[in-house]
Amino acid sequence: MDVRADKVMSLAEAIKTYVKEGSHISIGGFTINRNPMAAVYEIIRQGIKNLHVYAHSNGTGVDELVGGGCVAKIEIAYGGNGRAAPTCIRFKQAIQKGTVVHEDYSNYQMSLRFHAGAMGVPFLPTRSSLGTDIVNKWGFSRQMRKDDSKLPDDKLIVMDNPFGDWANCAKVVLVPAINPDVTILHVQKADRQGTCRIQGLQFCDVDQAKAARNVIVTCEEIVDGAELRKDPEYNQIPFIHVSAVVHVPYGAYPSSCHHYYDYDPTQLSDFAKAAKDDGAFKAYLDKFVYGVRDHQGLLDLVGAERLAKIKADPRTGYATGLDRK
Amino acid sequence: MDVRADKVMSLAEAIKTYVKEGSHISIGGFTINRNPMAAVYEIIRQGIKNLHVYAHSNGTGVDELVGGGCVAKIEIAYGGNGRAAPTCIRFKQAIQKGTVVHEDYSNYQMSLRFHAGAMGVPFLPTRSSLGTDIVNKWGFSRQMRKDDSKLPDDKLIVMDNPFGDWANCAKVVLVPAINPDVTILHVQKADRQGTCRIQGLQFCDVDQAKAARNVIVTCEEIVDGAELRKDPEYNQIPFIHVSAVVHVPYGAYPSSCHHYYDYDPTQLSDFAKAAKDDGAFKAYLDKFVYGVRDHQGLLDLVGAERLAKIKADPRTGYATGLDRK
Amino acid sequence: MEYTLRELMAIVAAREIKNGDIVFCGTGISMVAAMAAKHMNAPESVIFFETGAIDSALEEIPMAVADPRVMYSAASCGGLLDAFATMQNRITGDRVIGILGAAQIDKYGNMNSTSIGDYYRPKTRFSGSGGACDVASFVPRYIIFMQHEKRKFPVKVDYLTSPGYLGGNGGRERAGLLSGGPSAVVTNLAMMRFDEKTKEMYLANYYPGISPQKILDNMEFSVDISKATEAAPPTASELRVLREVVDPQRIIL
């Protein structure tokens, strides 16, 4: 929450200011789309550890954060990444090795938890997951919850419908609100004050932003506020929720950014291949993350030819006919 | 819920098909903006009675429905209409005379009730109204609720936060979902299948639509679906929620429709004046509602000169410099 | 310089707004006060409306919170759920100052905007809560506009629409509400505040030319007048903002 007129800063500064060891964070986007990848790489590069991550289906970004050794705990609905990795590979390995403490929810539940945080209520109800292990198995024990004031006392609560059979519903599952310390989004357009316009699907980005104590927005373009205000109904996030605005062209690469560029099937598949082996993965990080100064450095490694291939077609918003095998 | 490709019909037919004696209805818009006035007049003209109305702050439209003798019960947050009528005049009179049974909520609570209906949950929580008469005084008695399966057993329920002090919250008020038999909206643009694009503020229109069993959309323009689909992120209501599409230019008149026309201060104030007196109000209805065949008839009475005065300026979306005293 | 009491009301309220505040406002004089503050003492304040518009340009004064004039050049135009979440959510909500009005108010700042007499068959029906109950429930401080008349300051409100301090100190917390509550009552005669300990209304400032006794005569309950001082009259610059910038058409004032 911040009303300053100019919040533009460098990515390194934004991450250093708002993402701390042990921070509870969430990132925007979904699997292979609009993940704030430049910010994810910067977090890895700055060596920020022990993050508590709230994820619905943030495929690529979350898998790299896990792979980069930044994550201690994760609340998650889905650790998959489309065709490149039906289960995210570093995530899979971390859970199997027990290096990340995890707790499972459904996608709708995670969405509702951000929605509750944005609304300012302690919980929201849903009819999802009754009778399942999502209700029965808690990743974080009662003791761990009691010891940590940043965790609710219960994973979720099953309750009889207090309005009898209203809405023809016998029971509901209450899921607790999430208020991340920081949410990081990548959007197409933002002004210097932080008002954002997202094109294409919004996923949970808006609630993730409104629920967070601080919001870092990376964007393809910084545009004039007056321009955005010509159609205020298309600006999903007003500046009052935003702490930092960072200009990062291709900031979602190698995930896609609708109307700007497609996902890069080559890079996603190279990442998936490297992720399968600890040595290869170290080499991958050394080359693409630690070995470059910033996101432009990574883009230079990828090269103009590959970026040209994923350039969005103006009609469809994606790279028509892209070889995605 | 309807996937037919062409749902265009006349307003008379849409109202006759979906609005019945005793129907539970809600209308879109807010005080002096985007009320579906043509539909409201058609309901009055068709003499449909005993409606149960769910209203947040639908000023003009609700007041005319009450004045037209169509309303038996109303759940409402606000019966005011801006400067023309700080308290809606026919509404005020009906409550004072006891001709309409009423129950009060707050605007947020009514919004949440539609949101719950759209989400398909029996209730949503809020921190609003604890300690107030909104909690203590029920318009509909327990017995009346018990006898009517279309009313929840409780007006609302105060509950201790089941997650302890999570979100620093001790108690919440649970408000029950609303699922109207029919919701009527006026929007700027719709295609023949019912996908809608609203410009300017959305109020509660989208949830009111998604919560309803049937939705009638009146619109300024029927546009090509392919045109709307060029920017699907700006289409707030997909066709699956819509039952009928009706082309009614100036369908919100005398309330405003952003980017098309402003509210008509003269007509609103003439209505307010007439509404104060039973005889004058009868004459008003005889002239503007019963005395015309359809909405075009009303517009003809108003005349081109008055309509020209409220024409929206392309820059601001309203009639700049309009005399509104 | 000549001024009306209504102009002074707007200015007194505007002075309550701090730079950087997020201001929730309704129709009428509350909108005038919020707009005036933005042009006077709080240039970086952000005005928003329950209908979902945030930081509107307000080139012309809106006649209602759904007026298309609140949509023009806003940072964003959402809906009611967005607007109220901005207040219920503590991250943004703790920065909001609300401006409300009512038909009745009691000594603890509890307000009635619903009806006078029996709820089911009232002598006089008003508009009802609208967003007032929500704002009064959610935000840490809010200003209340009132006309100073005896019947409008009763010992007990006929219907408690919007919570002030309920039964006094700790009343909000016992009911489960967020702390906070009304910070000022601005009338056509005076400005009242609430005692930090008892949460009872007291006279803070009487307007130039208005005696504290006249104020007491226009209230059913009595308030402490011992701390009262005279309010500063409007400055020429404040009046200029009000008359030339905020409401040149004199729609509200």
Next chain:
Amino acid sequence: MEYTLRELMAIVAAREIKNGDIVFCGTGISMVAAMAAKHMNAPESVIFFETGAIDSALEEIPMAVADPRVMYSAASCGGLLDAFATMQNRITGDRVIGILGAAQIDKYGNMNSTSIGDYYRPKTRFSGSGGACDVASFVPRYIIFMQHEKRKFPVKVDYLTSPGYLGGNGGRERAGLLSGGPSAVVTNLAMMRFDEKTKEMYLANYYPGISPQKILDNMEFSVDISKATEAAPPTASELRVLREVVDPQRIIL
């Protein structure tokens, strides 16, 4: 005409979709099946994705439900809350048919897509629910894609991610879930359905050239095979839709 078992799977599932259905689908073969149905037996069906896109044009097959290919020329692009509300809400939800997949399924159609072994330190970790648990909780009928292997049809799933019929007839209702549940399990060998009374899985159709015994050999639990008939092989027109219209790049198939 030659065909692969994977092609037959997609076609068998597509045949389950009725004209006018709203089809929830995920990535991979479920998307192929939904798209095929739209070009075959259910031209007026509406495909939507948990990411919030409704009735996308799908000129190219998406590789994920967040693929920009689901955004192009959709009726609307919202977010996850919109998509799941469409299913949880009975007005639209009762018209939805879901298509899901899993790592394990039991005889009551309960699915595991979370992990094998101890939940806290699993032998194998999968993606987790995603929207699968939500869809299985909300919609009146859904199709499940499975690879037919013994370990994937266990007596008890290691983690119950998405509810089928839980403990059998009345199980969903006792848990407080909506009625409904899985209507078909489509594998690379057969299609199974669930008995109306017991809610136990039974063999409905075995694919041409596959014996019911081979199917039983590939399951840990046994199912009734007495009602089984041979599935109709794909027609030339079905294969043409699949190969030339739905996935000409052979990205999924």
